[in-house]
Amino acid sequence: MTDKPFIRLGTRRSPLAMAQAVETRRRLCEAHGWHEEAVELVTVIASGDKIQDRPLADIGGKALWTRELDIWLAEGRIDAAVHSMKDVETLRPREIAIGAILPRADKADVLLGALSISALPRGAKVGTSAPRRAAQLLHARPDLEVVGIRGNVATRMAKLGAGEADATFLAAAGLERLGETGVGIRLDPEEWLPAPAQAAIGIECRSDDEQAQGYLSAIDHRDSREEVMAERALLEALGGTCHSPIAVLTRREGSEFSMTAAIYSADGAVRVRETSNFAATDLDAARALGRKLLESAPAHVTALFGAAA
Ligand SMILES: NCc1[nH]cc(CCC(=O)O)c1CC(=O)O
Numbered sequence: 606m607t608d609k610p611f612i613r614l615g616t617r618r619s620p621l622a623m624a625q626a627v628e629t630r631r632r633l634c635e636a637h638g639w640h641e642e643a644v645e646l647v648t649v650i651a652s653g654d655k656i657q658d659r660p661l662a663d664i665g666g667k668a669l670w671t672r673e674l675d676i677w678l679a680e681g682r683i684d685a686a687v688h689s690m691k692d693v694e695t696l697r698p699r700e701i702a703i704g705a706i707l708p709r710a711d712k713a714d715v716l717l718g719a720l721s722i723s724a725l726p727r728g729a730k731v732g733t734s735a736p737r738r739a740a741q742l743l744h745a746r747p748d749l750e751v752v753g754i755r756g757n758v759a760t761r762m763a764k765l766g767a768g769e770a771d772a773t774f775l776a777a778a779g780l781e782r783l784g785e786t787g788v789g790i791r792l793d794p795e796e797w798l799p800a801p802a803q804a805a806i807g808i809e810c811r812s813d814d815e816q817a818q819g820y821l822s823a824i825d826h827r828d829s830r831e832e833v834m835a836e837r838a839l840l841e842a843l844g845g846t847c848h849s850p851i852a853v854l855t856r857r858e859g860s861e862f863s864m865t866a867a868i869y870s871a872d873g874a875v876r877v878r879e880t881s882n883f884a885a886t887d888l889d890a891a892r893a894l895g896r897k898l899l900e901s902a903p904a905h906v907t908a909l910f911g912a913a914a
Pocket of ligand 1: 708776778802
């Protein structure tokens with residue numbers, strides 16, 4: 606038994622965030638032979654969880670998920686913070702390092718409320734607040750109506766039941782981590798591209814905290830880290846934010862990546878899509894793919910990306 610935790614792990618309080626924190630604790634304990642009490646879970650209420658009724662982009666974007674945990678890390682109230690990497694801004698403070706990326710789960714999105722996108726009735730209402738899902742949907746089905754929907758898995762399923770929308774999307778990884786398997790229809794990620802870093806859990810710590818970095822390195826999954834870093838390099842080159850409709854699928858072939866990325870106009874009418882093959886550690890090649898997309902896109906699409914400024 607330990608009387609003092611070895612590491613204090615900060616997490617948001619949503620059921621998905623808690624599941625990810627518990628998975629992180631389990632992996633840490635397994636890797637180091639620790640008892641559960643060696644990892645203290647410290648819960649933080651993030652701004653993004655306090656405000657549920659407005660689209661994320663209107664209220665400050667991805668920083669809403671990281672700000673409180675960043676402050677607690679900086680103040681030394683926690684030693685590490687667990688995040689869905691999909692929700693972590695591309696540019697992070699120098700004081701914060703990604704200490705571990707856990708093995709990536711299923712990158713697919715799941716469709717709830719219909720058997721397929723083509724099976725949705727004409728003019729059906731689809732609930733999503735993600736620019737990527739909205740643009741990708743309207744690209745395939747311009748007749749559909751996109752309505753904003755937010756909230757955790759349970760809330761969204763309730764909103765669907767209440768008729769706020771005919772269908773909605775959820776990340777397969779989120780459903781899996783909540784034990785909600787067998788819900789909805791899995792969309793093939795080759796056809797319906799995921800978000801950058803979807804299905805990846807990352808654990809951040811202070812850049813100068815060698816002890817935390819040492820503990821976390823034992824649970825770092827190299828292949829998943831390489832994918833996440835490449836997708837974040839692509840985002841960085843695009844200047845992508847939560848306003849930017851961008852989708853990407855990275856496939857591994859040995860030590861090589863085949864990365865397919867697409868950017869869209871907000872209404873989905875324009876899609877620019879490219880595939881590039883490069884060494885898994887070649888972040889410059891991932892950035893080059895981002896620049897190539899911007900070069901091929903019309904001005905009203907590049908205007909959705911910060912790098913165009
Ligand atoms: N945007 C919220 C969010 N952030 C991470 C996940 C799911 C887990 C993941 O993709 O890692 C979700 C829910 C969703 O998109 O359905």
